[in-house]
Amino acid sequence: MKSLRARLLLAATLVLLVFMLLAGAALEQAFRSSAQQVQQDKMQALIYAMLAAADAGDNDVLSISANDLPDPRLGRVQSGLSALIFDAKGNVIWRSSNFEGPVPQLPAPEVGGSKFIEYDDQFALSYGVRWAVDSGPHPLAKPRRYTMAVIEDKTPYRTQLGVFRRTLWIGLGVAAAALLLLQLLVLRWGLAPLQRLATELRRVESGEQASIQSTYPDELMPLAAGLNTMIQSERSQQSRYRNALDDLAHSLKTPLAVLRGVVDDKSFDAALRERVRDPAGRIQEIADHQLRKAATAGRRSFSEPVRLRPLAEKIAGALSKVYADKQPEFSFVIGATLRARADEGDLYEMLGNLMDNAGKWCRKHIRIKAHYAERKLQICVEDDGPGFPDDADKLLQRGMRADSLTPGQGIGLGAVAEMVRAYDGSIALGRSELGGGKVEVALSV
Numbered sequence: 001m002k003s004l005r006a007r008l009l010l011a012a013t014l015v016l017l018v019f020m021l022l023a024g025a026a027l028e029q030a031f032r033s034s035a036q037q038v039q040q041d042k043m044q045a046l047i048y049a050m051l052a053a054a055d056a057g058d059n060d061v062l063s064i065s066a067n068d069l070p071d072p073r074l075g076r077v078q079s080g081l082s083a084l085i086f087d088a089k090g091n092v093i094w095r096s097s098n099f100e101g102p103v104p105q106l107p108a109p110e111v112g113g114s115k116f117i118e119y120d121d122q123f124a125l126s127y128g129v130r131w132a133v134d135s136g137p138h139p140l141a142k143p144r145r146y147t148m149a150v151i152e153d154k155t156p157y158r159t160q161l162g163v164f165r166r167t168l169w170i171g172l173g174v175a176a177a178a179l180l181l182l183q184l185l186v187l188r189w190g191l192a193p194l195q196r197l198a199t200e201l202r203r204v205e206s207g208e209q210a211s212i213q214s215t216y217p218d219e220l221m222p223l224a225a226g227l228n229t230m231i232q233s234e235r236s237q238q239s240r241y242r243n244a245l246d247d248l249a250h251s252l253k254t255p256l257a258v259l260r261g262v263v264d265d266k267s268f269d270a271a272l273r274e275r276v277r278d279p280a281g282r283i284q285e286i287a288d289h290q291l292r293k294a295a296t297a298g299r300r301s302f303s304e305p306v307r308l309r310p311l312a313e314k315i316a317g318a319l320s321k322v323y324a325d326k327q328p329e330f331s332f333v334i335g336a337t338l339r340a341r342a343d344e345g346d347l348y349e350m351l352g353n354l355m356d357n358a359g360k361w362c363r364k365h366i367r368i369k370a371h372y373a374e375r376k377l378q379i380c381v382e383d384d385g386p387g388f389p390d391d392a393d394k395l396l397q398r399g400m401r402a403d404s405l406t407p408g409q410g411i412g413l414g415a416v417a418e419m420v421r422a423y424d425g426s427i428a429l430g431r432s433e434l435g436g437g438k439v440e441v442a443l444s445v
Contacts, residue, residue: 004194005187012183020172031164036123039157040116043125043150046071047114050083050148051129062131062146063094074098080153088145099151108147124151193217197224204231205305205341256283305339306347308370315352316368319359328359333369340377342445346419353416354381354439361385365434376425379441382432392429392437413439 049070056062062085066075073079074096084103085094092103109115109128117124132143193216200212211228215221259280263273309332316330340347351368358366362383369380388395396417413429416439420427425443432438 005191008187008191009180009184012187013180016176016179016183020176024168024172027168028165031168032161035157035160035164036116036118039123039152040125043116043123043152044114044127046083046150047125047127047148050150054085054131054148056131060144061093062129062144066097069096080155082151084149084151086147086149090147093146104151106147106149111145119154121154122151123154123157124149193220201227256280259283305341306344307336308338308340308347308351309334309336311344311347312351312355312368312370315348315355316366319355322356323359326359326362326364328362329365330355331365331367333367333371335371338370338372340443340445342377342423342443346422350416350419350441351379351381353413354379354441357381357413357439358383358385358437362436367432367434375444377443377445379443380438382434382438383436384432384434385436387431387435388429388437395429396427416441 050064053064053068053070054062055065055068064083064085069075071081073081074083075098077098077100079098082099083096084092084099084106086106086108087093090108104119104122104124106117106124106126107115109126111128111130114125114127117126126147126149129146129148130143131146196214197212197216197220200209200214203209204211211231212224214224216224259276262268263277263280265273312332312334313330316332320328320330355366355368358381362385365384367380367382369378369382371378395413413427417427420441420443423443423445425441427442428440430438430440
């Protein structure tokens, strides 16, 4: 993930998602516990009401009259609420008229204590009672132990829990969406200076402005200042290189002229002239090569982009005059708006060497193609000549002399290879669809 905004937004989304899930689970559990406590309190209150309505009667068996039921649901079938009274041995001595099904195994809590149990489909609450009658025609000689139980269906509880869960997660979802939108706006506002800085850098690269000029937050000002220093240093360094090369060329011009004068002056001994001729020519060749190599600007991030098609058409016009006897036909597969961020002199020399080589060996047709692919400038020059020799790769080796190779193409390719390496590029020789040679160059510009 290359976008800083996307990385921050993804991280914030994940954190918010985890927080919302944990918060939702905690709130749901809290509501569930609260609802169960309410249910227990409600059933406990019903137990107390049953105690108030209970009576041992004449047969000394604790029961509740149908007319004294504390909750009318205890007398309605399928109301979801029923009640039981157990004796000390766990036998049912009274049940509400609407009780159906098998009697559940409920615990017998201690006197005054209660046990709340949650089953799959029901809640149950049992309560321990000690019942004593010390008045009336048949007073009890000994208090008796009972267990009162209330059983209620979980359907209302589940309905309430479902409504709460649905409301909770809808609310959390809306809150999460609102927070994400707010986070996106905050990120956009916070990263706006970086976006402005990137825009200014693109304008500097395209030549629309000379340096970074806007004011940025304190955290970015050192970066902006450093970029301005780097831009200025790159441009001034290139200028110094060119000036130094000019000085060097002028410095070498005089001694080389003297040596050439000695070689051409017939008043000197012929043997001496022959001994000087080859070293003088070699010095001239080495000086030209090294000056050309050092003059190559190489890849420049903040140089002004150069349009390729006008440059290629200009070279083609010059070569049409040089090789007028062939009347070469040039075809261009280059977009009118294609630009390369490289030194114009380097591109001129590179294309010039390749097109001159093609013009020298072509029969009639020369094709020049250029486009961007895989973030590199791809240049291809083809001709319909005899093509490259079998050992064509030697033409690209450093120090290889063209006149020592098999007759055929090759002039200028060594110089082009040197320049391509200065641009962290690659060069390959092959066979063209036109029938002749093909030179493919890839430059990191």
